[in-house]
Amino acid sequence: DVKVTQSSRYLVKRTGEKVFLECVQDMDHENMFWYRQDPGLGLRLIYFSYDVKMKEKGDIPEGYSVSREKKERFSLILESASTNQTSMYLCASSGSGGGQPQHFGDGTRLSIL
Amino acid sequence: QKEVEQNSGPLSVPEGAIASLNCTYSDRVSQSFFWYRQYSGKSPELIMSIYSNGDKEDGRFTAQLNKASQYVSLLIRDSQPSDSATYLCAVNPSSTGGGNKLTFGTGTQLKVEL
Numbered sequence: 054d055v056k057v058t059q060s061s062r063y064l065v066k067r068t069g070e071k072v073f074l075e076c077v078q079d080m081d082h083e084n085m086f087w088y089r090q091d092p093g094l095g096l097r098l099i100y101f102s103y104d105v106k107m108k109e110k111g112d113i114p115e116g117y118s119v120s121r122e123k124k125e126r127f128s129l130i131l132e133s134a135s136t137n138q139t140s141m142y143l144c145a146s147s148g149s150g151g152g153q154p155q156h157f158g159d160g161t162r163l164s165i166l
Numbered sequence: 167q168k169e170v171e172q173n174s175g176p177l178s179v180p181e182g183a184i185a186s187l188n189c190t191y192s193d194r195v196s197q198s199f200f201w202y203r204q205y206s207g208k209s210p211e212l213i214m215s216i217y218s219n220g221d222k223e224d225g226r227f228t229a230q231l232n233k234a235s236q237y238v239s240l241l242i243r244d245s246q247p248s249d250s251a252t253y254l255c256a257v258n259p260s261s262t263g264g265g266n267k268l269t270f271g272t273g274t275q276l277k278v279e280l
Contacts, residue, residue: 084266095272096210096254143209147266152198152217152258155268157209 055080057158059144065164072131074161076144083149085127087111087119089140090160096143102127103149134165169193170257172271180279185242187274189255192236198258199231199238204273205251214240245278252276 060075098111145155202210252273
């Protein structure tokens with residue numbers, strides 16, 4: 054089974070802090086994704102990566118950056134946290150080749166005070 | 167127009183009944199379709215994949231795909247209270263290029279009542 058592990062289930066930070074969310078997958082997947090999920094808005098893609106050191110912007114990249122130094126790890130960075138970044142953050146991974154599903158981690162519920 | 171549309175619900179069905187969840191998509195040449203189940207406060211869990219027209223069955227779940235009409239549906243037979251969750255439809259659109267990006271619907275909330 055695919056295992057996607059997110060470093061924290063719950064996290065509370067203050068406005069202006071730099072926040073790191075970590076995600077690790079154990080299936081040697083090429084593709085990794087960061088989403089946020091808010092009530093009524095569904096899943097929104099922030100960034101994704103299809104290879105080590107490669108990244109592409111998703112639909113809502115503003116205020117976020119990412120890092121992928123190793124194939125198994127994909128980090129989401131909130132450069133200067135703001136209250137409107139309070140959300141559920143979900144990491145996912147998928148294999149290469151067409152038609153591969155994404156597999157999600159347990160999510161991090163982030164609160165910015 | 168949203169790329170992947172689902173009725174938000176809630177869809178209420180009695181225990182033991184068939185629940186029918188529907189999804190339409192706008193990209194005519196989409197090739198891959200997925201159903202995820204998401205319990206409240208949890209992350210999405212993949213339950214079905216379907217790639218060709220027709221039906222695909224897995225236990226109590228049946229996915230149906232009609233590419234000509236651009237819809238995909240999920241049937242849950244003998245619905246149980248444990249099936250109460252939000253069901254997300256996801257489509258791999260043709261325009262994604264690399265990376266296997268998916269476009270998600272906003273989900274249909276299913277409630278199975280005793």
